[in-house]
Amino acid sequence: MVASAYVAHLARRAQEYGVDIEGRAEAIRVDMARVKARKDVISLESRHGVEKWLKGMPGCTVYEGHGRFEGPKQVRIELTGGGSETIGAERIFINVGGRALVPPMPGLDAISYLTNSSMMDLDVLPKHLIVVGGSYIGLEFGQMFRRFGSEVTIIEMADRLISREDPEISAAILDILQREGINVRLKAKCISFANDNGQIAARVDCDSGDPEVRGGTHALLAVGRVPNTDDLGLDRAGITVDARGYIVVDDQLRTNVPGIWAVGDCNGQGAFTHTSYNDAEIVVGNLLENDPRGVSKRISTYALFIDPPLGRAGQSEAEVRKSGRRALVATRPMVRIRRAVEKGEPYGLMKIIVDAETHQILGAAILGTGGDEVIHSILDVMYAKAPYTLLTHAMHIHPTVSEYIPTVLGDLKPL
DSSP states (O other): OHHHHHHHHHHHTGGGGTOOOSSOGGGOOOOHHHHHHHHHHHHHHHHHHHHHHHHTSTTOOOOOEEEEEEETTEEEEEETTSOEEEEEOSOEEEOOOEEEOOOOOTTGGGSOEEOTTGGGGOOSOOSEEEEEOOSHHHHHHHHHHHHHTOEEEEEOSSSSSSTTSOHHHHHHHHHHHHHTTOEEEOSOOSOEEEEETTEEEEEOOOSSSOSEEEEESEEEEOSOEEESOTTSOHHHHTOOBOTTSOBOOOTTOBOSSTTEEEOGGGGSSOOSHHHHHHHHHHHHHHHHSOOOOOGGGSOOEEEEOSSSOEEEEEOOHHHHHHHTOOEEEEEEEGGGOHHHHHTTOOOOEEEEEEETTTOBEEEEEEESTTHHHHHHHHHHHHHTTOBTHHHHTSOOOSSSSGGGHHHHHTTOEEO
């Protein structure tokens, strides 16, 4: 869907590149039914491939239904087709994922709302999409549907978008979204909804601007995730969960009950596909390969798939400052990255933080074209615990974004 939105955005900008498309840019239209159909084909192909692989694997039995613990070694399955069955094992692995959080907002029962899951089934274009939540899911869907042709308003309670990021990253993301005509309301307090003659009205009580966003045709709740642990019978197995419902695990992803592990989004150790996959690698490494791996050994990394994307690795500036260690920092705006200028996408910035004593890279953020790929060259050096000079002494391909990493590192100054 992001790819479809990018094509629509680029088509509207075709004349900037000297390419003439018959008619005006405003004439570019998106067929949401076809966008959804394309997404379904790609997604279902992957899902069906995994399902076929599992069901055809020797020694693997797939049950479709809802599993609940009967004890620390038994699971009872309410089968989808009816009936039930109880199975037992010396080793049990919980990998139940998470779902969208739906908080008790006033007036929510008066409107029809969407989550990140139901949003994927939408085959019509919203006239005005109101997004509650200014973090990854909200921003990705917000920009996507703006490019499809919707009016979009993003409502965020904090004083800036993605508050876990450094302020200049948040500011640059806000600039990117506003350039595309997305209305962003920050410092929204006491958010509530009302049905306004068939349309959605959202009360925001912001410090500035209209206290109410009106004329919404669709509302997306993107305010966080919760683990799918509330209906598993964990208490019968004696498995400990924290205050938010996440299963408590140790560094090797073992629960407090011997013989039971928890991997993926349900353990609170990460909320990405790549962290879930790495969880499995940690368990396999410890159980089968005599490889003592642990969650504490991995470096935090993720991406925000707006356009241009954000690639993040390691610590933020705030985290480095909190640690009290001496550090060096360098930034460079993407407008000074020739590849970004040549592509007509000179938005965002590059930022790298280095330990002043060891010269090891502590963290990096690349918000700009190719940022979700470029960040890996920095991440790999971080895993190698090599000094940043390994990158500055390397020869990189021109013209690319990666070739500017040594240039950025050449501007390091005390944090």
